[in-house]
Amino acid sequence: MFRTPQTLFRALAIAEAVSWTLLIAGLILRATAGLDVATTIGGAIHGFVFLSYGATAVLLTLNNRWQPWPAIVAIVSAIIPYATIPVEIWLARSGRLAGQWRISEAEDPADRRWYDALLRWFLRRPWVLAVLIVLLVVLIFVVLLVIGPPGGRG
Numbered sequence: 699m700f701r702t703p704q705t706l707f708r709a710l711a712i713a714e715a716v717s718w719t720l721l722i723a724g725l726i727l728r729a730t731a732g733l734d735v736a737t738t739i740g741g742a743i744h745g746f747v748f749l750s751y752g753a754t755a756v757l758l759t760l761n762n763r764w765q766p767w768p769a770i771v772a773i774v775s776a777i778i779p780y781a782t783i784p785v786e787i788w789l790a791r792s793g794r795l796a797g798q799w800r801i802s803e804a805e806d807p808a809d810r811r812w813y814d815a816l817l818r819w820f821l822r823r824p825w826v827l828a829v830l831i832v833l834l835v836v837l838i839f840v841v842l843l844v845i846g847p848p849g850g851r852g
């Protein structure tokens with residue numbers, strides 16, 4: 699399903715935009731109909747997708763050897779409603795999403811950074827990588843839930 703970095707990033711960029719819609723709809727329902735649960739549900743979905751998008755941006759930064767600027771733009775775009783879509787288009791048009799997963803070492807000396815062998819090991823085992831990322835996202839999500847929502851609790 700996500701055979702290339704571009705397909706994975708595009709899916710998460712769209713999911714992030716959809717999650718913004720759910721959060722905004724929840725906020726509207728809370729303000730107009732008093733349905734606090736709508737914000738809780740929309741916020742939880744948005745938070746999980748937000749963290750997943752950020753993890754995906756970091757993964758692509760490593761795999762596609764992005765410089766810091768595109769990585770920062772990609773991650774910050776999740777904070778601005780619907781900005782992940784134009785950022786994904788910009789990254790695709792600039793060639794930053796092109797290519798395959800780096801599952802084997804190339805002749806390029808850049809493929810010998812300290813973390814490249816570990817990255818290739820995980821990329822050859824996508825289910826292990828996916829489980830690890832999901833566990834990391836869940837851990838961060840739980841910690842953030844314990845800390846509480848932005849602005850404090852009610």
